[in-house]
Amino acid sequence: MILQALYDYYERKAADPESTVAPEGWEWKEIPYLIVINKEGRFVAINDTREGEGKVKRARPFLVPQSAKRASGIKANLLWDNIEYALGANPRKRKDVSQRHKAFIERIGNDVEGKEVPSVNALLQFLSKDPVKQIEGSGYSDLWNRILEENPFVTFKLDGEKHSTICDDLQHEIPGPSSGDSVIGICLVTGEKNVEVARLHPSIKGVRGTNTQGGSLVSFNLPAFNSFGKTQSFNSPISERATFAYTTALNLLLGKDSRNKVSVGDATIAFWGEKRKDDKGSYDLEKDFAWYIADQKDDPDRGVQAVRSLYESVNTGRLSQSGDRFYVLGLAPNAARISVRFFRQGTVREVGENIKRHFDDFEIVRGPKDPEYLSLFRILTSTALEYKMQNVPPNLAGGVVESILDGTPYPSTLLQQCMRRIRAERNVTRARAAILKAAINRLKRVHKSFEKEITVALDPTNTNTGYRLGRLFAVLEKIQEEANPGINATIRDRFYGAASTSPVAVFSQLLKLKNHHLAKIENPGRKVNFEKLIGEVMSEISALPANLTLNDQANFSVGYYHQRQDFFTSKKTTNDNKQS
Numbered sequence: 001m002i003l004q005a006l007y008d009y010y011e012r013k014a015a016d017p018e019s020t021v022a023p024e025g026w027e028w029k030e031i032p033y034l035i036v037i038n039k040e041g042r043f044v045a046i047n048d049t050r051e052g053e054g055k056v057k058r059a060r061p062f063l064v065p066q067s068a069k070r071a072s073g074i075k076a077n078l079l080w081d082n083i084e085y086a087l088g089a090n091p092r093k094r095k096d097v098s099q100r101h102k103a104f105i106e107r108i109g110n111d112v113e114g115k116e117v118p119s120v121n122a123l124l125q126f127l128s129k130d131p132v133k134q135i136e137g138s139g140y141s142d143l144w145n146r147i148l149e150e151n152p153f154v155t156f157k158l159d160g161e162k163h164s165t166i167c168d169d170l171q172h173e174i175p176g177p178s179s180g181d182s183v184i185g186i187c188l189v190t191g192e193k194n195v196e197v198a199r200l201h202p203s204i205k206g207v208r209g210t211n212t213q214g215g216s217l218v219s220f221n222l223p224a225f226n227s228f229g230k231t232q233s234f235n236s237p238i239s240e241r242a243t244f245a246y247t248t249a250l251n252l253l254l255g256k257d258s259r260n261k262v263s264v265g266d267a268t269i270a271f272w273g274e275k276r277k278d279d280k281g282s283y284d285l286e287k288d289f290a291w292y293i294a295d296q297k298d299d300p301d302r303g304v305q306a307v308r309s310l311y312e313s314v315n316t317g318r319l320s321q322s323g324d325r326f327y328v329l330g331l332a333p334n335a336a337r338i339s340v341r342f343f344r345q346g347t348v349r350e351v352g353e354n355i356k357r358h359f360d361d362f363e364i365v366r367g368p369k370d371p372e373y374l375s376l377f378r379i380l381t382s383t384a385l386e387y388k389m390q391n392v393p394p395n396l397a398g399g400v401v402e403s404i405l406d407g408t409p410y411p412s413t414l415l416q417q418c419m420r421r422i423r424a425e426r427n428v429t430r431a432r433a434a435i436l437k438a439a440i441n442r443l444k445r446v447h448k449s450f451e452k453e454i455t456v457a458l459d460p461t462n463t464n465t466g467y468r469l470g471r472l473f474a475v476l477e478k479i480q481e482e483a484n485p486g487i488n489a490t491i492r493d494r495f496y497g498a499a500s501t502s503p504v505a506v507f508s509q510l511l512k513l514k515n516h517h518l519a520k521i522e523n524p525g526r527k528v529n530f531e532k533l534i535g536e537v538m539s540e541i542s543a544l545p546a547n548l549t550l551n552d553q554a555n556f557s558v559g560y561y562h563q564r565q566d567f568f569t570s571k572k573t574t575n576d577n578k579q580s
Helices: 003-017 083-087 097-111 118-127 131-136 141-150 166-170 238-254 285-293 300-317 346-361 376-383 396-406 412-425 428-448 466-483 490-499 505-516 524-538 550-567 571-580
Strands: 026-030 034-035 043-048 051-053 056-058 061-065 080-082 153-160 184-186 194-195 259-265 267-273 326-333 337-345
Touching: 003 118, 003 238, 003 326, 003 337, 026 043, 026 051, 034 267, 043 131, 043 141, 061 080, 061 166, 061 550, 083 097, 083 153, 097 118, 118 166, 131 141, 131 412, 153 166, 153 300, 184 285, 184 505, 194 238, 238 267, 238 466, 259 285, 259 376, 267 396, 285 300, 285 326, 285 376, 300 346, 326 346, 326 396, 337 346, 337 396, 346 396, 346 428, 376 428, 376 490, 412 490, 412 550, 428 550, 466 490, 466 505, 466 550, 490 505, 490 550, 505 524
Parallel strands: 034 153
Antiparallel strands: 026 061, 034 043, 051 056, 080 153, 184 194, 259 267, 267 326, 326 337
8 A cells, every 4th residue: 555655656746747756767866976078988077066065065966767776796877876886996995896897887788789879979988998097187186086085976978968967868768667687477556467576676765764775665585584485576576667666756755855754753754645636725734744743943933834724724624625645654764674664544634633633632721932832843852851852762753643643542652751751850841731631631532431631721620639639739839939939949849759649648748838838928818819729629639549540640740730820820811711
């Protein structure tokens, strides 16, 4: 299903006249240097295609024949490669450089044999006249020394020709992809019969954590993985054409400048939509999806705009009209292969509704400086040591994304990690309170619990013991703060962990301490208000429990957060929240 969706995506892109997707048998490759030669096969110049300032420079992309699969051994690319293959240079002192250069020349002869292409004939003449010696004897010695240090990709250009490279002269001469060692079979992707089945699949690049050569999505390299005497990718027969299509599509989605990918934790997420021409009034989820997942430092307000756009599409009915398919693919590195963490597909309406439900669940009362909406990045880092993504447990990011897309309960690890950080730091932030609220409410819906869901702001009618005790703890802390202005450490710093796990061992002492603090408050009316609030909170607590379950501890944290926020919220704002 994944390969079928990617194949269809490539077919749509290839049919679009405005698309820059590589045609069959070709790929876009960043080539830093062009070796310019004349029609007689002599060296003319070296063109530096890199652009940018300082050390951060990007090479210009060129359309070149698809790269050869060479995990090991000698295999040359056609008309482009590193300087060892293309020119016979030996910057790394390899013993087989002459064989590599010979393979490069033979590849040109084999693939362009019988075709009258003047530029290729000039190139073959250049390669036969010791190209390295020609370059070293030119005025480009300084640039050549830098190239020797980098061992970059190079390709060739004919001086005075309108085409960018010699590769452009062969765009209609080179056939579709073929490994030369294929077998005939049925393609599992297209269903076509009697087609060449690919033995090796091109590498997928752009997944965080993989090596520079990329990794394989479909690969069988050991006898234990084979069956019925079939070796390598013949175990999952996919035609050469379908193989090229799905790998090209995925590499396009995962490209450096792609807007269709986002990375969270160790997962790289690619997403794309199936846009129909007759569905112009629907919501464009593909444009905004990345902003729901990760924070963007260069434009922090863009995520808020994306979420607002989603809510607006619901209110205007645009989302309900969106029947196009939408796909989300989560990938992770695994040695020389790429692991599929998850794959989800559905209509834009279904996915959009589940994303909106996620933001609804995470809505909670907040301070004036807190962000309006929480991205997945902020959610995950709130559960990690020092708020660093590298400290987020493996698989948690992928699990949360799956829950968002499916509308299912969040992973239990999310709540557990959040509680660990709260106990360790004794700090219930807006993000952590939102995590606990969302996790608890989704579990209640799945199990169809009769217990009331946690609300956005303070809920005086919530009778959950953990929630009430959290509120009580916040009230006692507030009394201490008003009794001792400028205090550095409160009861939260000493007693939060014990109060949220073993209330009976702590609250009796805290309630006695409360009387001492109330005596210091000079405003009589303020004292009466605190006494009334404590009575209201404790009215539903029949007895202090010896221990609280993990869910009740989460309710404790949310109750504490709600009560603290209520102290700093005007009554007008509180009433407005209740009415909404």
